[in-house]
Every structure is written in C-alpha cells, then in structure tokens.
Amino acid sequence: MKQTHLTQSFQLARERYASLGVDVERALKTLATIPISLHCWQGDDVGGFENFGGSLGNGLAVTGNHPGKARTPEELRADLEKALSFIPGKHRLNLHAFYGEFGGKKVDRDAIAPEHFKNWISWAKKNGLGLDFNPTCFSHPKAADGFTLSNANKGIRQFWIEHCIRSREIGAAMGQALGKTCVTNVWIPDGYKDTPADRNAPRARLAESLDAVFKKPLSPKFNLDAVEPKLFGIGSESYVVGSHEFYLGYAVSRKKLLTLDAGHYHPTEGIADKISSVLQFMPEILLHVSRGVRWDSDHVVVLNDDLLAIAREIVANGFEKRVHIGLDYFDASINRVAAWTIGTRNMIRALLSRCWSRRKNSKPPNVPVISPRGWRCRKKSNRCRSVRSGIFTANPKMFRSVKTG
Ligand code: RNT
Ligand code: ZN
Numbered sequence: 001m002k003q004t005h006l007t008q009s010f011q012l013a014r015e016r017y018a019s020l021g022v023d024v025e026r027a028l029k030t031l032a033t034i035p036i037s038l039h040c041w042q043g044d045d046v047g048g049f050e051n052f053g054g055s056l057g058n059g060l061a062v063t064g065n066h067p068g069k070a071r072t073p074e075e076l077r078a079d080l081e082k083a084l085s086f087i088p089g090k091h092r093l094n095l096h097a098f099y100g101e102f103g104g105k106k107v108d109r110d111a112i113a114p115e116h117f118k119n120w121i122s123w124a125k126k127n128g129l130g131l132d133f134n135p136t137c138f139s140h141p142k143a144a145d146g147f148t149l150s151n152a153n154k155g156i157r158q159f160w161i162e163h164c165i166r167s168r169e170i171g172a173a174m175g176q177a178l179g180k181t182c183v184t185n186v187w188i189p190d191g192y193k194d195t196p197a198d199r200n201a202p203r204a205r206l207a208e209s210l211d212a213v214f215k216k217p218l219s220p221k222f223n224l225d226a227v228e229p230k231l232f233g234i235g236s237e238s239y240v241v242g243s244h245e246f247y248l249g250y251a252v253s254r255k256k257l258l259t260l261d262a263g264h265y266h267p268t269e270g271i272a273d274k275i276s277s278v279l280q281f282m283p284e285i286l287l288h289v290s291r292g293v294r295w296d297s298d299h300v301v302v303l304n305d306d307l308l309a310i311a312r313e314i315v316a317n318g319f320e321k322r323v324h325i326g327l328d329y330f331d332a333s334i335n336r337v338a339a340w341t342i343g344t345r346n347m348i349r350a351l352l353s354r355c356w357s358r359r360k361n362s363k364p365p366n367v368p369v370i371s372p373r374g375w376r377c378r379k380k381s382n383r384c385r386s387v388r389s390g391i392f393t394a395n396p397k398m399f400r401s402v403k404t405g
Helices: 003-019 024-032 073-085 114-126 154-178 200-213 244-254 272-278 305-316 336-353 374-381
Strands: 036-039 092-096 130-134 182-186 223-227 257-261 285-289 291-293 296-299 323-327
Touching (some): 092 323, 114 154, 154 182, 154 200, 182 323, 200 244, 244 257, 323 336
Parallel strands (some): 036 323, 092 130, 130 182, 285 323
Antiparallel strands (some): 291 296
C-alpha cells in the first residue's frame, strides 16, 4: 500500500475512533511504554549453550525440526535482531542461565557469574533492550530425578540454591548495567508422575530453599524476584511441588512477584481473571504469555479471545507498570524468527486493540501491600509503619500518593 493511502486510512480511522471516544494518539503513546520481554529460548528450542550433552527433559518438550535453529550466541542474537526488526517499539529479552557464554569451559550452574553474560549485556545496551533472567533448574544431571530446590538430598538442594542465588545476582548486575530493572523468575520442574505418599515434605523443603535463595536483599531498582507456579507438567501429572496455592502464599508472604503463565492451568481456565485478583495483594506480577493446546502449554501466541482478555485487563485498569509482560512458548515446527515475531506482534496488537476499554483517568488502584519500589516513597511520607512492620492493612487512604511504577 502506498504511504499516502496509509496516512489517509489512519486519519479516517482516527476520526472514527474519536467519535467513539477513543483517543488514538494517546493509545499509541501508552502502547509505546509497554515493553514485551521476548524469550530467548524460542530461538534454539530451549537448548542453551552449555554443551553438556544433556537433553531437555524435566517436563519441557519441544517438537518439530524446522531448519535454522540457532547454534551459537552470535546466531541467536542475529535471529533476535531480525525478529526485532519486524516488531515495533522498544522491548526486552528474557534470558535463561544456560545461555551464558562460557568460552568452551565447563562452568557448572553453581558457578555462573555476571561475566558469563557480558556479551548479552553489551548487545542489549547497543540495541536499547532491557534484560530479564531465569535460573535454569532443568536439563542437568542434578535435575535428572525430577527434583531440584525440593530434592530430598541436601547436597542437591544446596547446588540449586547456589544456582538461584547466583542467578539473582546476575539479574541485578544486568539491571544495574542497563539502568532497567531485571525480573528474575524462578521456575522449577519438581513433581511426581503418580500419586505421592507425602505431599507435604517437598513443599516444606521448597519453602526453606526459596528462603535461602532470597535471603540476601538486592536493590529492587536492579532486580525483582518472581516465582512461577504450575498445575502439572509432562511427567509431573499428579503432583507439582510449586503449585498455584504454594506460590501464591509464598509470593504474598515474602513480597515476591507471582508469575502467571497462561499455559499452567486447567485447559479452560484463563489467566485474565487472575490479574486483578492477585494485584489486590501484591504490587507487581510477571506474565508468561503462552497458549495451551490440549496437553501442551507452550504454543505460539495468537490473537484469540484469551489474549484479548489478558490485554484488556492490563490496559483497562492502567496496570501497565505493575504487570511485566513476558512471552513463553516454543515451537520448532515453524520458522523460529517468525514464531517470535508473530507472538510478540499479537501481544502488541491485543494491547492496542483494547485501548477503547481504558477506564477514564484510570490509575493503579490503592494497594494495601508493600511495593518493592513503592517502599521508598512510603518511607519518605512516613505513613506506613504498620506495613513496614509486617502487618497488612486494608486502609487504602494510606497509599493514595504512592506510585508503583
Ligand atoms: C515451564 C515454565 C517455564 C519455562 C521456561 C523455559 O512450564 O513455563 O517458564 O517454560 O523457564
Ligand atoms: Zn513459563
């Protein structure tokens, strides 16, 4: 289409929308402030660069053999650049720990450090991207029995605790280097295929391990911690240690972000309705936008009712600064650059197309909980003593002046 036709069509559309009370310019401006975190693992079928010779496993399965899988960090970055060239706006990249660059050495997961991600950081800086991070608690001999942070073996538990501690520190280093807060998300595969005799002990161990992981406070300016629940996985159909109730309780009580993955629920259960529910009790959340199809939780995101409902909940309520949007799917049966491009563009289209639903003067609701970032403003205003001492209060007036962005 010729440029003049496009401009004319846009002008007509803008007028038509204006007659319905939709300010198109404002919608586009808002949209430009919402970054989407592209998941690096779509580019190489969740392979990583450790070359330990291990296979994926731990409930994660990628099907398809489309040619063009990235084999090196350079190839992955080149493919990402290609995808980003088709995606309007400024976005983020979500990295997993096993995508570090180890210079041909065997650096085990409990020895990773910010230096292994320096190329990613400088590449992100050059491309104006923020970075997010994840410990990789799968595809490893110490995850072979299906248990990591909740493993009954103390030594194995300790190994994964150390890995997660280091991952948070890498996240903080990324946030600091880029001047853009990194969200570090902990997901573990731990669970049983069949009915366990003891549902309690692994959960008690997981809570203890997580407390050890999060013991050291890190500046929320650089790193925010998130935890990701799941209903079931392949090979953990009967019991998942980090279930929804487990992590909801953990996130609220430990002031962490909860990750809502669209593929982690019952097949007819969407995450859109959960957003305003959990945001009553926590300041910020992370989304893993995905598309569950039957038993698979990770199909490429399409513009369907589920996606539109998620977008509407974010935009209509003015939750853009409180909901971190990440993608999480992997499809090896189609072109991987196309998979990134299609999913990301659909997310952006969904957000834009729901702009009509934005409530007038929509402000973040008054949240009677501590925001890791709001904390400092509240401290200044000295109006939050009861919250700081750990007592949750339901008096919304206290928080009127607090911005959570
Ligand atoms: C698995 C979780 C998790 C992973 C990534 C690779 O069910 O959704 O987020 O997909 O960490
Ligand atoms: Zn996920």
